[in-house]
Amino acid sequence: MKVVVCVKQIPDPANPGALDPNTHLLVRDDKLILDESDSYGVEMALQLVEAAGGGSVHLVSMAPRSETSGLRTALAMGAEDAVLVSDDALAGSDALSTAKVLAKAVERYSPDLVLAGTESSDGYTGTVPEQVAALLGWPSLGFAKKIDVADGTVTVERQTDAGYDVVSAPTPCLATVTAGVVEPRYPSFKGIMAAKKKPVDEVGLGDLGLEGVGGANSGQATVKVEEAPAREAGEIIEDEGEAHLRIVEFLEGLKAI
Amino acid sequence: MALDKIWVVAETTPDGAVATISLELLAKARELGASIDAVVAGPGDAVAGELGEHGATRVLATGDLDGALPGPAVGAALAELAASESPDLVLFGQTYDGRDIAARLSVALDVPVITNGVDLAVEGDDVVVTEPIFGGTVNILTAFRAEGPKLALIRPKSFAAESAGGGAAEVVALAVPDTGAAGAARVSERHVEERTGPQLDEADIVVAGGRGLGEADNFSLVQGLADQLGAAPGATRAIVDAGWVPYAMQVGQTGKVVKPSIYIAAGISGATQHLVGMKGSKHIVAINKDPEAPIFGVADLGIVGDVHKVMPKLAEALEARG
Ligand SMILES: Cc1cc2nc3c(=O)[nH]c(=O)nc-3n(C[C@H](O)[C@H](O)[C@H](O)COP(=O)(O)OP(=O)(O)OC[C@H]3O[C@@H](n4cnc5c(N)ncnc54)[C@H](O)[C@@H]3O)c2cc1C
Ligand SMILES: Nc1ncnc2c1ncn2[C@@H]1O[C@H](COP(=O)(O)O)[C@@H](O)[C@H]1O
Numbered sequence A: 001m002k003v004v005v006c007v008k009q010i011p012d013p014a015n016p017g018a019l020d021p022n023t024h025l026l027v028r029d030d031k032l033i034l035d036e037s038d039s040y041g042v043e044m045a046l047q048l049v050e051a052a053g054g055g056s057v058h059l060v061s062m063a064p065r066s067e068t069s070g071l072r073t074a075l076a077m078g079a080e081d082a083v084l085v086s087d088d089a090l091a092g093s094d095a096l097s098t099a100k101v102l103a104k105a106v107e108r109y110s111p112d113l114v115l116a117g118t119e120s121s122d123g124y125t126g127t128v129p130e131q132v133a134a135l136l137g138w139p140s141l142g143f144a145k146k147i148d149v150a151d152g153t154v155t156v157e158r159q160t161d162a163g164y165d166v167v168s169a170p171t172p173c174l175a176t177v178t179a180g181v182v183e184p185r186y187p188s189f190k191g192i193m194a195a196k197k198k199p200v201d202e203v204g205l206g207d208l209g210l211e212g213v214g215g216a217n218s219g220q221a222t223v224k225v226e227e228a229p230a231r232e233a234g235e236i237i238e239d240e241g242e243a244h245l246r247i248v249e250f251l252e253g254l255k256a257i
Numbered sequence B: 001m002a003l004d005k006i007w008v009v010a011e012t013t014p015d016g017a018v019a020t021i022s023l024e025l026l027a028k029a030r031e032l033g034a035s036i037d038a039v040v041a042g043p044g045d046a047v048a049g050e051l052g053e054h055g056a057t058r059v060l061a062t063g064d065l066d067g068a069l070p071g072p073a074v075g076a077a078l079a080e081l082a083a084s085e086s087p088d089l090v091l092f093g094q095t096y097d098g099r100d101i102a103a104r105l106s107v108a109l110d111v112p113v114i115t116n117g118v119d120l121a122v123e124g125d126d127v128v129v130t131e132p133i134f135g136g137t138v139n140i141l142t143a144f145r146a147e148g149p150k151l152a153l154i155r156p157k158s159f160a161a162e163s164a165g166g167g168a169a170e171v172v173a174l175a176v177p178d179t180g181a182a183g184a185a186r187v188s189e190r191h192v193e194e195r196t197g198p199q200l201d202e203a204d205i206v207v208a209g210g211r212g213l214g215e216a217d218n219f220s221l222v223q224g225l226a227d228q229l230g231a232a233p234g235a236t237r238a239i240v241d242a243g244w245v246p247y248a249m250q251v252g253q254t255g256k257v258v259k260p261s262i263y264i265a266a267g268i269s270g271a272t273q274h275l276v277g278m279k280g281s282k283h284i285v286a287i288n289k290d291p292e293a294p295i296f297g298v299a300d301l302g303i304v305g306d307v308h309k310v311m312p313k314l315a316e317a318l319e320a321r322g
Helices: A036-051 A069-077 A095-107 A128-136 A189-195 A243-253 B020-031 B045-053 B070-085 B096-109 B216-229 B237-241 B272-278 B307-321
Strands: A002-006 A009-011 A032-034 A056-062 A081-085 A113-117 A140-150 A153-159 A163-170 A173-177 A200-203 A220-227 A235-238 B005-010 B035-040 B058-061 B089-093 B113-117 B119-123 B126-133 B138-144 B150-154 B170-173 B186-192 B205-209 B232-235 B262-266 B283-288 B301-304
Touching: A002 A036, A002 A095, A002 A128, A009 A069, A032 A036, A032 A069, A036 A056, A036 A069, A036 A113, A036 A140, A036 A173, A056 A069, A056 A095, A069 A081, A069 A189, A081 A095, A095 A128, A095 B096, A095 B113, A113 A128, A128 A140, A128 A173, A128 B070, A128 B096, A140 A163, A140 B096, A153 A173, A220 B126, A235 A243, A243 B283, A243 B301, A243 B307, B005 B020, B005 B070, B005 B096, B020 B035, B020 B045, B020 B089, B020 B150, B035 B045, B045 B058, B045 B170, B070 B096, B089 B096, B096 B113, B096 B150, B126 B150, B205 B216, B216 B232, B216 B262, B216 B307, B232 B237, B283 B307
Parallel strands: A002 A056, A002 A113, A056 A081, A081 A200, A113 A173, A140 A173, A235 B301, B005 B035, B005 B089, B035 B058, B058 B170, B089 B150, B113 B150, B205 B232, B205 B262, B262 B283, B283 B301
Antiparallel strands: A009 A032, A140 A153, A153 A163, A163 B186, A220 B138, B113 B126, B119 B126, B126 B138
16 A cells, blocks of 8 residues: 655744745744644554555655755654655745645655645645645545545544544545544654665656746735734732632622622 | 625534534625625525525525535535636635635635635725734735635634524525546544533633643543533643543634633643634633743733642632532
8 A cells, every 4th residue: 555645844833933024924944844743644654554564655745945854754754755846936835836736746656545634733724635635636534533444445534523424435535634643653763864865856846847836826915914912911810829719709700600 | 896796605513503603604794795605515495594594695505415525526516606606705614624615616716715714804906814823913914816716714703693684595506516536435424422511612611721730630620610610621732632531622723713701721831723712712711830821921810820729729619609
């Protein structure tokens, strides 16, 4: 079984960066890391291939400046190789552009299954994976909290508002995994060393034969960035044994009790 | 630019009512002054009354989808109809099915979809969507630049649902074209988790707990207080991922958006992804032992203290009041 995982490389959320006041683009100067949201997809792919008794896990990523640090983490976890799409023209891509790029990259592998995160930590549009599936003409199983593959059929438990649905689709198909579905493994020292030598095929838009994507072709534009009205500063008290009484008083004031 | 025609993709609850998010979208659509059609993945008759009451003139209904997921089916159906009806704007809730349908339609029409909206306005020739970032401290306003229908995903609780007192909407069949392989997914079972007490996103009071509770068993401090106050219990993703409580309790970007009159946060740091789900609460009480915790930035009443001390005493004091 061949699984491709879409992995986004993002600025470390512990150091979120800022919006450039002129271009309205996120300024991300530091090294990029593997989006934690996608570490679940990588782990799930590795487990599914193991359960299937064989196969391979590949990665696709679109990132600026030939960035591979996040990919290396996923390779160290056990993925075999990666296609990285990096092209200056892709700066400022909207979700649809990103999906067009990823779909082309996925096609290079002709996988049985593509996994992605339900939403990325920094962009969180939550639409890229479904758009990738649509571009490929595939079914997609979103918000999976459990995935099984057997006899060319992928079955997932799809999170719903009320509980979950059991949904199946034939391969090839795409699924998105919710955070926490599996426990992502820590790369071993051996894995980290091996990852350094694993192939990352870097391609540009020309290599993918794609036109009409990227920031210059975006169908949406940021017109304003503004401070949201801040909440008024509240009352902060230190508990010295009686603070619960202040809560009771507060609730009484609101006629909640 | 005035908008002539808006489609609102409406969803229903398991018991057949129109989902609150869809009524919220209808309220906003009415404000924008266009003719409004509601789109339903399923039969339209049972919801035509409620959708009409909230401002929809027609209900475009696919009829029973026979277990197919709404994304590819409704996406393809709307793409076909858009060719003849050219809606100016299509509104979706930022929900499981809303995202899927919007994404499929976006590819079919080759237009972008603006996501995570909390407000929407017509400004000159632009339709502008407001999206909060950095935990709601900054708003980004994004306008559509592509030709064709404008697609926007709107977060729940962005607008107030309000009846317009309209009569039932006319039900019109929405033809679903053959979706081929893309539409091959089938739902075989639906599991509805049992709920007791008020629903998290409808409750007037929410008591939520985070990792500061220390361990799963201590969630009883949160549950107990919620029971005393007639509130719904909520949680951070940290403790949902840790398996302490079910996902249905998660508040935040990937969970529920709540706007109760009172939100009590116990042992919650106030990460941006949590804040976007509860910052709209009218009154916020936070208990956290770290005076620097970001949750205090949005709290009306902040208690710097240990949940294991404050919560039991609070429960006792409320008990004593009877
Ligand atoms: C894409 C993405 C989506 C996400 N979506 C969500 C979401 O929907 N909802 C969500 O909640 N999170 C979400 N998160 C996770 C979020 O970033 C935080 O990790 C999470 O909210 C932290 O949960 P917490 O406050 O319980 O834990 P922590 O951040 O670990 O905070 C625990 C707090 O408890 C306090 N504490 C410890 N002991 C005590 C004590 N004895 N008494 C009082 N206080 C104590 C500590 O001071 C600390 O502030 C998301 C993250 C990503 C990347
Ligand atoms: N630039 C990217 N490179 C690789 N995968 C991506 C990229 N952007 C989004 N994805 C995938 O799509 C998922 C959802 O992202 P988003 O639509 O941004 O919320 C992510 O978890 C990734 O799996």
